[in-house]
Amino acid sequence: MSVALWVVVPYIALTVFVVGHVWRWRVDQFGWTTRTTQVLESRLLRLGSPLFHLGVLAAIGGHALGLLVPKGWTEAVGVSEHAYHLVSVTAGTVAGVMVVAGLALLLARRLTSPRVRRTTTRTDKALFAVMAVVILLGMAGTVGENLIGGGYDYRATIAVWFRGVLTLRPDPSLMTGVPLIFQLHALSAWVFLAMWPFTRLVHVWSAPVAYLWRPYVVYRRRTARPGSTR
Amino acid sequence: MRVLAQVAMVMNLDKCIGCHTCSVTCKQTWTNRDGVEYVWFNNVETKPGVGYPKRYEDQERWRGGWQLDRRGRLKLRAGGRARRLLNLFANPDLPQLDDYYEPATYDYDTLINAPAGPHTPVIRPKSAITGDDMAITWGANWEDDLGGAPEHAHGDPNLAAMAEKVRLEFDRTFMFHLPRICEHCLNPACVAACPSGAMYKREEDGIVLVDQDRCRGWRMCVSSCPYKKVYVNHRTGKAEKCTFCFPRIEAGQPTVCAETCVGRLRYIGLVLYDADAVLDAARVADPRDLLEAQRKVFLDPDDPAVAEAARASGISDDWIEAARRSPIYRLAMRYRVALPLHPEYRTLPMVWYIPPLSPVLDAVTGAGADADDPDNVFHAITDLRIPLDYLASLFSAGDTEVVAGVLMKLSAMRAHMRARTLDGAVSGDLLESVGMPAADLEEMYRLLAIAKYEERYVVPAAHREDAAALSAQAGGCSLDGDGGPGMSEFHPAALTGRRTDGRTGLKLFVGKGGTP
Numbered sequence: 001m002s003v004a005l006w007v008v009v010p011y012i013a014l015t016v017f018v019v020g021h022v023w024r025w026r027v028d029q030f031g032w033t034t035r036t037t038q039v040l041e042s043r044l045l046r047l048g049s050p051l052f053h054l055g056v057l058a059a060i061g062g063h064a065l066g067l068l069v070p071k072g073w074t075e076a077v078g079v080s081e082h083a084y085h086l087v088s089v090t091a092g093t094v095a096g097v098m099v100v101a102g103l104a105l106l107l108a109r110r111l112t113s114p115r116v117r118r119t120t121t122r123t124d125k126a127l128f129a130v131m132a133v134v135i136l137l138g139m140a141g142t143v144g145e146n147l148i149g150g151g152y153d154y155r156a157t158i159a160v161w162f163r164g165v166l167t168l169r170p171d172p173s174l175m176t177g178v179p180l181i182f183q184l185h186a187l188s189a190w191v192f193l194a195m196w197p198f199t200r201l202v203h204v205w206s207a208p209v210a211y212l213w214r215p216y217v218v219y220r221r222r223t224a225r226p227g228s229t230r
Numbered sequence: 231m232r233v234l235a236q237v238a239m240v241m242n243l244d245k246c247i248g249c250h251t252c253s254v255t256c257k258q259t260w261t262n263r264d265g266v267e268y269v270w271f272n273n274v275e276t277k278p279g280v281g282y283p284k285r286y287e288d289q290e291r292w293r294g295g296w297q298l299d300r301r302g303r304l305k306l307r308a309g310g311r312a313r314r315l316l317n318l319f320a321n322p323d324l325p326q327l328d329d330y331y332e333p334a335t336y337d338y339d340t341l342i343n344a345p346a347g348p349h350t351p352v353i354r355p356k357s358a359i360t361g362d363d364m365a366i367t368w369g370a371n372w373e374d375d376l377g378g379a380p381e382h383a384h385g386d387p388n389l390a391a392m393a394e395k396v397r398l399e400f401d402r403t404f405m406f407h408l409p410r411i412c413e414h415c416l417n418p419a420c421v422a423a424c425p426s427g428a429m430y431k432r433e434e435d436g437i438v439l440v441d442q443d444r445c446r447g448w449r450m451c452v453s454s455c456p457y458k459k460v461y462v463n464h465r466t467g468k469a470e471k472c473t474f475c476f477p478r479i480e481a482g483q484p485t486v487c488a489e490t491c492v493g494r495l496r497y498i499g500l501v502l503y504d505a506d507a508v509l510d511a512a513r514v515a516d517p518r519d520l521l522e523a524q525r526k527v528f529l530d531p532d533d534p535a536v537a538e539a540a541r542a543s544g545i546s547d548d549w550i551e552a553a554r555r556s557p558i559y560r561l562a563m564r565y566r567v568a569l570p571l572h573p574e575y576r577t578l579p580m581v582w583y584i585p586p587l588s589p590v591l592d593a594v595t596g597a598g599a600d601a602d603d604p605d606n607v608f609h610a611i612t613d614l615r616i617p618l619d620y621l622a623s624l625f626s627a628g629d630t631e632v633v634a635g636v637l638m639k640l641s642a643m644r645a646h647m648r649a650r651t652l653d654g655a656v657s658g659d660l661l662e663s664v665g666m667p668a669a670d671l672e673e674m675y676r677l678l679a680i681a682k683y684e685e686r687y688v689v690p691a692a693h694r695e696d697a698a699a700l701s702a703q704a705g706g707c708s709l710d711g712d713g714g715p716g717m718s719e720f721h722p723a724a725l726t727g728r729r730t731d732g733r734t735g736l737k738l739f740v741g742k743g744g745t746p
């Protein structure tokens with residue numbers, strides 16, 4: 001059972017995530033978009049979208065830090081467990097509140113603006129549902145265990161297991177003693193990752209940083225390969 | 231000098247009767263689809279009026295086009311690159327659907343399905359976006375022929391810049407129609423604003439397009455175009471714009487809007503220009519110098535040195551020949567009667583306009599004078615500040631001299647042809663006063679009044695050996711895909727996933743608007 005949950009599920013999700021992206025990139029350039037709805041509703045979006053996005057980007061950064069950086073490393077540079085805990089819980093809570101508030105606004109917008117509601121697809125609905133579950137479980141874990149409760153050192157268990165999954169040395173036993181709320185958060189996150197390539201979330205990989213140094217006006221000539229920029 | 235060719239258009243506004251045929255045929259061809267119900271690649275607005283979308287000319291509000299920064303460098307009005315990337319999550323300058331209008335349809339079925347009864351069944355307007363009942367309160371040309379102008383037209387940003395007195399008087403003095411398409415600018419703000427590099431200007435003919443496969447829906451082009459001629463398809467989440475009917479142009483045919491124009495007032499032809507001179511022209515300090523600066527970017531195709539340089543940059547002889555016969559070059563450069571729309575946006579637009587003389591003539595007649603007498607008209611042109619100021623704010627960054635000069639020429643042309651036809655007498659004074667020889671005036675008359683099809687449209691076909699590559703460059707058809715114009719008909723590719731370009735084209739995730 002624990003192998004199924006903490007080894008099989010992650011690898012299925014990761015495979016779908018990777019293969020799904022490759023497949024979608026090759027087959028569906030036309031569908032690769034944010035699918036902006038700002039012309040339909042702007043007021044709530046202008047509040048909700050930046051809140052949500054900045055919060056999510058911070059949260060992703062936090063996850064990377066918490067899950068990928070071994071505890072030994074931070075301690076080696078002199079960050080005590082207490083200091084780390086303090087920073088991660090405060091920053092995590094701030095980011096989490098931004099994400100939740102932003103998501104609430106985006107959801108409210110999807111529900112209350114008839115124009116946005118009617119143009120919401122089934123994929124959008126599934127995405128929002130799963131995303132909300134992941135985020136709420138994550139928040140519940142952070143607030144319930146770490147802020148109110150005694151504090152849970154996930155870097156001794158979850159993070160080690162997660163790095164094991166990535167380095168192909170998964171150890172399901174690490175996850176068995178983890179509080180239920182974190183277990184559920186991790187499981188729902190795998191579902192979320194598996195959905196990712198099939199939703200509008202693919203826009204994340206197209207974040208246009210190259211724009212910062214590109215020449216302003218783009219010309220294209222027939223000798224250029226179709227689809228390339230000069 | 232790097233010579234490029236640009237397909238350009240001139241519209242003779244005196245002849246526009248505001249029939250909207252151009253808009254309708256364009257819509258049937260390009261935007262007759264879900265997701266772009268509200269989009270008019272070609273629209274015709276009544277001036278004075280707020281336009282489509284509302285008050286799009288108010289760049290304080292929408293921040294489209296370019297401006298000079300304190301050090302005189304060219305910068306998008308919406309801010310620098312980093313600043314706009316930070317605004318990606320929500321674009322502060324994006325027009326809303328209500329700034330265009332909420333598209334409506336009718337529940338036509340009611341007419342057929344209503345049970346028999348004493349009353350004729352009535353159909354009700356339904357929003358084409360939500361399907362709900364709606365009241366139609368705005369449209370792409372709601373104030374057609376100044377309808378409702380006393381209530382709305384003072385919102386026209388061009389009037390706002392003028393004196394109080396003018397604002398109250400305009401509806402008694404003049405009105406004209408302004409047909410608009412994308413300007414296919416030499417310095418396109420839309421292309422410069424596109425974060426993913428999906429928008430491009432074709433080197434072959436200057437047409438500005440959106441690569442539908444590379445657009446990621448950041449919608450920065452929409453707000454950065456000062457003419458608001460890029461639109462969001464709210465179903466695909468991607469940008470779409472006027473294509474200058476490139477498949478027709480490549481085949482040597484005029485655009486649909488030009489071909490079907492009832493007034494036969496549109497001209498299409500090539501202009502050769504120096505691509506290296508574009509940015510310097512766009513950043514001259516005084517906006518009133520922009521017109522002359524842009525003219526300097528254009529190259530004289532009769533100049534052997536230009537022809538030589540054109541050949542060196544790969545422009546073929548038949549294209550150079552077409553550039554020599556170009557009605558655009560004649561109207562803009564030789565006769566100098568065509569002017570760019572809002573040169574102060576600094577995009578160097580390539581759809582130019584011959585400003586209308588009719589507002590002045592109407593005013594002369596209205597004052598009880600004879601509008602056929604050139605003296606009356608000349609006086610009216612200079613005395614009637616109202617139409618002149620207004621036209622200048624549209625076509626010459628406020629320089630009334632320029633507009634007055636053009637109107638004088640148009641008026642002199644009429645007087646000259648009239649005198650010549652009636653008694654053969656040609657007035658030297660008249661010709662001198664506008665600085666045009668009789669031969670030029672007569673040629674201009676042929677082009678403007680007789681307006682033969684072959685003279686209006688001088689469109690050299692793309693070379694057959696290149697045509698295939700040109701189309702491929704646009705990804706088969708740049709708009710071919712679910713929700714694209716190529717998909718408005720039954721398209722087997724939607725079922726088989728096989729596309730003409732050899733790739734698989736399954737469309738799974740772009741949902742249908744309205745049917746979640």
Ligand code: HEM
Nearest residue numbers: 034035036037038049053056057106204207318319447448
């Ligand atoms: C990396 C930089 C990112 C950029 C530049 C970006 C940009 C955008 C833009 C422009 C939209 C469209 C908003 C609209 O006009 O309707 C959008 C929507 C969205 N983005 Fe992002 N995004 C980024 C990262 C992310 C990440 C990391 C996530 C979550 C994992 C995310 C989740 C979403 C969602 C759920 C929507 C839909 C919002 C709605 O329509 O209600 N984005 N994003």
Ligand code: SF4
Nearest residue numbers: 412413415419420455
């Ligand atoms: S008028 Fe056309 S080419 Fe010019 S900025 Fe607007 S969309 Fe771009």
Ligand code: SF4
Nearest residue numbers: 246249250252491493
């Ligand atoms: S078809 Fe010609 S005359 Fe009619 S509105 Fe369009 S531009 Fe004007």
